[in-house]
Amino acid sequence: MVEILGPKLETPVVERLTIIGCGLIGSSLLRVARRKNLASVLVAADAAKDVRDRVTELGLADEIHADLAAAARGADLVVLCVPVGANSMVAQEISAALSPGAIVSDVGSVKGAVVSAIAPHLPSGVHLIPAHPVAGTEQSGPDAGFATLFLNRWCILTPPAEVDAIALKKLSDFWSAAGSNVEIMSSQHHDLVLAITSHVPHLIAYNIVGTAADLEEVTQSEVIKFSAGGFRDFTRIAASDPTMWRDVFLNNKEAVLEILGRFTEDLSALQRMIRWGDGEGLFSLFTRTRNIRRSIIESGQEIAAPDFGRHKADPQ
Amino acid sequence: MVEILGPKLETPVVERLTIIGCGLIGSSLLRVARRKNLASVLVAADAAKDVRDRVTELGLADEIHADLAAAARGADLVVLCVPVGANSMVAQEISAALSPGAIVSDVGSVKGAVVSAIAPHLPSGVHLIPAHPVAGTEQSGPDAGFATLFLNRWCILTPPAEVDAIALKKLSDFWSAAGSNVEIMSSQHHDLVLAITSHVPHLIAYNIVGTAADLEEVTQSEVIKFSAGGFRDFTRIAASDPTMWRDVFLNNKEAVLEILGRFTEDLSALQRMIRWGDGEGLFSLFTRTRNIRRSIIESGQEIAAPDFGRHKADPQ
Numbered sequence: 001m002v003e004i005l006g007p008k009l010e011t012p013v014v015e016r017l018t019i020i021g022c023g024l025i026g027s028s029l030l031r032v033a034r035r036k037n038l039a040s041v042l043v044a045a046d047a048a049k050d051v052r053d054r055v056t057e058l059g060l061a062d063e064i065h066a067d068l069a070a071a072a073r074g075a076d077l078v079v080l081c082v083p084v085g086a087n088s089m090v091a092q093e094i095s096a097a098l099s100p101g102a103i104v105s106d107v108g109s110v111k112g113a114v115v116s117a118i119a120p121h122l123p124s125g126v127h128l129i130p131a132h133p134v135a136g137t138e139q140s141g142p143d144a145g146f147a148t149l150f151l152n153r154w155c156i157l158t159p160p161a162e163v164d165a166i167a168l169k170k171l172s173d174f175w176s177a178a179g180s181n182v183e184i185m186s187s188q189h190h191d192l193v194l195a196i197t198s199h200v201p202h203l204i205a206y207n208i209v210g211t212a213a214d215l216e217e218v219t220q221s222e223v224i225k226f227s228a229g230g231f232r233d234f235t236r237i238a239a240s241d242p243t244m245w246r247d248v249f250l251n252n253k254e255a256v257l258e259i260l261g262r263f264t265e266d267l268s269a270l271q272r273m274i275r276w277g278d279g280e281g282l283f284s285l286f287t288r289t290r291n292i293r294r295s296i297i298e299s300g301q302e303i304a305a306p307d308f309g310r311h312k313a314d315p316q
Numbered sequence: 317m318v319e320i321l322g323p324k325l326e327t328p329v330v331e332r333l334t335i336i337g338c339g340l341i342g343s344s345l346l347r348v349a350r351r352k353n354l355a356s357v358l359v360a361a362d363a364a365k366d367v368r369d370r371v372t373e374l375g376l377a378d379e380i381h382a383d384l385a386a387a388a389r390g391a392d393l394v395v396l397c398v399p400v401g402a403n404s405m406v407a408q409e410i411s412a413a414l415s416p417g418a419i420v421s422d423v424g425s426v427k428g429a430v431v432s433a434i435a436p437h438l439p440s441g442v443h444l445i446p447a448h449p450v451a452g453t454e455q456s457g458p459d460a461g462f463a464t465l466f467l468n469r470w471c472i473l474t475p476p477a478e479v480d481a482i483a484l485k486k487l488s489d490f491w492s493a494a495g496s497n498v499e500i501m502s503s504q505h506h507d508l509v510l511a512i513t514s515h516v517p518h519l520i521a522y523n524i525v526g527t528a529a530d531l532e533e534v535t536q537s538e539v540i541k542f543s544a545g546g547f548r549d550f551t552r553i554a555a556s557d558p559t560m561w562r563d564v565f566l567n568n569k570e571a572v573l574e575i576l577g578r579f580t581e582d583l584s585a586l587q588r589m590i591r592w593g594d595g596e597g598l599f600s601l602f603t604r605t606r607n608i609r610r611s612i613i614e615s616g617q618e619i620a621a622p623d624f625g626r627h628k629a630d631p632q
Contacts, residue, residue, distance in 0.1 A: 085595075109545070134542045134544050134545045135544055136544075136545075138609075153544055154541055154542055154544070156542075183541070189533075192533055192534060193534050193538050193539075193542055194542065194545060196524075196527070196528050196531060196534055196539065196547070197528070197538075197539055197542040197543055197545045197546065197547040198542070198545025198546045198547060199546075200524065201524060201545075201546040201547050201549070201550055202546050203583075203586060203590075204520055204524065204583065205546075205549075206586070206601055206602055206605050207579065207582050207583050207586050207601075208512075208516065208517060208520065208579055209605040209608055209609075210582055210601050210604065210605055211512070211575070211578050211579045211582045212512050212513070212608070213604065213605070213608060214578075214582070215512060215575075215578070217505075217508055218508060218509050218512055220608070220611070222509050222513075223509075223512065223513055223608070224608070224611045224612050224615050224617065225470050225499070225615065225617065226450045226470055226472075226509055226510065226513040226514070227513055227612045227617050227618065228450050228451055228452075228469055228470070228617050228618075229425070229450045229452075229510060229513045229514025229517075230513065230514040230515075230517040230518050230521070230553055231512070231513040231514060231517050232609075232612050232617060232618045233517070233521075233549055233550075233552065233553055234517055234549075235605070235608055235609035235612055235618070236549065236609065236618075237546055237549055238602075238605040238606070238608075238609065239605070239606050239609040239610075240602075242598075242599050242602035242603045242606070243599065245598070245602050246595050246598045246599045246602060247595075249589075249590045249598055250590070250593055250595055250598070253590055253591065253593070256590060257587065257590060257591060259527070259531075260583075260587055260590075262527050262530075262531070263523065263524055263527045264580070264583070266523050266526055266527045266530070267519075267520065267523045267576075267580070270519060270522070270523050271573065271576055273565075274519075274565045274566070274569055274572060274573060274576075275569065275573060277566055277569075279401075279562050279563075279566055282558075282561070282562040282565055282566070283558050283559065283562045285522055285523075285526050286522055286554075286556075286558035286561050286562060287558045288526065288529065289522050289525040289526060289529070289551070289554040289555070290554070290555050290558070292525055292528070292529060292536075292539070292540070292551055292554075293454075293525075293548075293551035293552065293554065293555040294555075295536070295540045296540050296543045296548050296551055299540050299541065301540065301541065301543050301544050301548060302543065302544075302548045302551070302552075
């Protein structure tokens with residue numbers, strides 16, 4: 001694993017790194033920061049006592065604070081790893097403690113709303129550069145994190161037009177050293193891309209699991225028993241953190257509704273093909289979708305093993 | 317792996333087993349039949365020469381035929397492992413070769429349509445007992461099969477009301493010995509249960525992958541790059557065999573349209589929650605769906621490892 005992540009940096013990217021929120025993403029950042037020497041001092045903060053206790057037990061940080069301002073004081077880089085809806089409150093709490101020249105970033109799955117939630121609270125001289133590492137699992141909390149979470153995943157930065165070039169370079173170096181490929185785009189484009197690659201997939205996964213739970217003719221126990229037919233894949237996504245996802249949908253309303261409209265339109269066409277027995281139309285769509293998966297595997301964003309290793313293939 | 321499947325049977329369940337169609341399911345059945353001694357003689361048939369050649373190279377059967385009737389002649393159990401739409405044609409081809417007392421079964425994901433496709437072609441004295449092993453991966457062909465595919469998965473039998481009890485017992489024993497849990501229900505109920513646990517999930521997975529491919533504002537390469545946000549899970553399902561799935565939707569029209577109607581209704585409600593900013597409603601659904609996954613894991617139909625082993629968790 002050490003070899004996969006490569007050697008430690010000789011010079012840390014930042015002096016003092018503060019991670020606010022030590023869940024899956026925050027604790028993974030702490031782990032990779034330690035492993036790769038991304039910062040000289042690792043400071044962590046979390047509002048929940050049980051989370052702080054676990055961070056201490058796991059030895060993930062050099063300092064752990066309940067007081068967010070105390071954690072942010074003197075930091076070169078503060079990364080907010082909290083649900084999108086909590087960003088504004090956190091920004092208010094740490095505002096007075098931030099030094100000029102400090103970089104404030106985040107890891108939220110929505111970017112347009114981040115600027116309006118955080119920017120008004122920051123003192124001048126502090127650089128706000130929103131970021132989104134496109135990585136994660138369906139699990140939550142400090143125990144769920146791991147140092148290679150960001151490895152070969154994309155991290156999208158959505159800097160404002162008037163961004164400080166040196167600060168942008170520093171944040172980009174930080175994510176590269178954590179193992180990510182860095183991409184820069186506008187927050188508006190980010191929110192549309194993520195609506196199709198992440199937000200709407202989560203929404204329809206949540207939705208079908210809910211539909212299944214509400215059927216009268218099929219029992220819950222039957223749904224569970226026969227879930228290996230495809231349903232269980234949706235339950236994985238639909239097991240993701242409810243607070244995080246509520247905030248995503250509330251904060252990326254326009255793009256989600258736009259993509260959802262497309263999805264529903266396409267689904268109606270598909271429904272019509274089934275009703276009218278249009279086998280050719282179905283076959284043509286089902287063939288087309290295979291190619292996209294091939295490209296995803298080739299790009300290294302997925303592995304080809306069938307069933308994600310649930311079964312081990314067993315020659316003869 | 318040998319230990320997982322348990323010891324070979326001392327007495328085979330059937331004398332002569334014929335598998336028609338040697339794709340993922342058929343070749344897996346041949347493998348487990350050999351491993352567990354489910355039959356004294358393993359006979360395979362496939363219409364495609366390249367498939368027959370691979371079956372020979374892999375040594376999966378004692379006999380391999382291009383002529384389906386020749387393969388079925390004298391068999392105690394014939395299992396049709398072909399797309400649902402091919403069942404009728406196969407039944408016609410093997411009809412004259414079947415001996416009285418032989419059992420004819422299948423592995424299709426749709427059961428109501430099976431009886432009407434196969435039954436009219438069978439001579440009297442032949443027992444038709446449709447079956448559906450709820451197991452599979454997104455891969456196809458004789459190389460994709462493995463002996464443990466059916467292990468701890470459910471196999472649903474949908475015998476007709478007037479079924480021969482001894483034949484039913486034999487088919488049930490066959491699937492139990494292959495590692496499956498056997499459940500018996502009506503074909504009508506089967507088709508509704510599978511519509512929610514398998515058919516509609518596949519349909520919406522195919523649909524969203526299609527929607528993504530058609531967007532103008534988001535490039536294909538962006539969809540691929542950022543697929544780790546959830547989208548890639550859908551592409552796995554949407555990479556399943558197009559012919560098989562076309563036939564499923566054409567042959568389970570009523571149940572699929574019924575469940576799809578529910579799904580769309582629920583999705584509209586969810587869409588409305590997003591539009592009106594109903595965070596409580598979203599949170600409540602997202603919490604409820606977590607519990608179903610927990611039950612699926614507890615029931616052994618899924619493993620709990622995050623991300624299906626795509627990443628290895630890495631303490632510290």
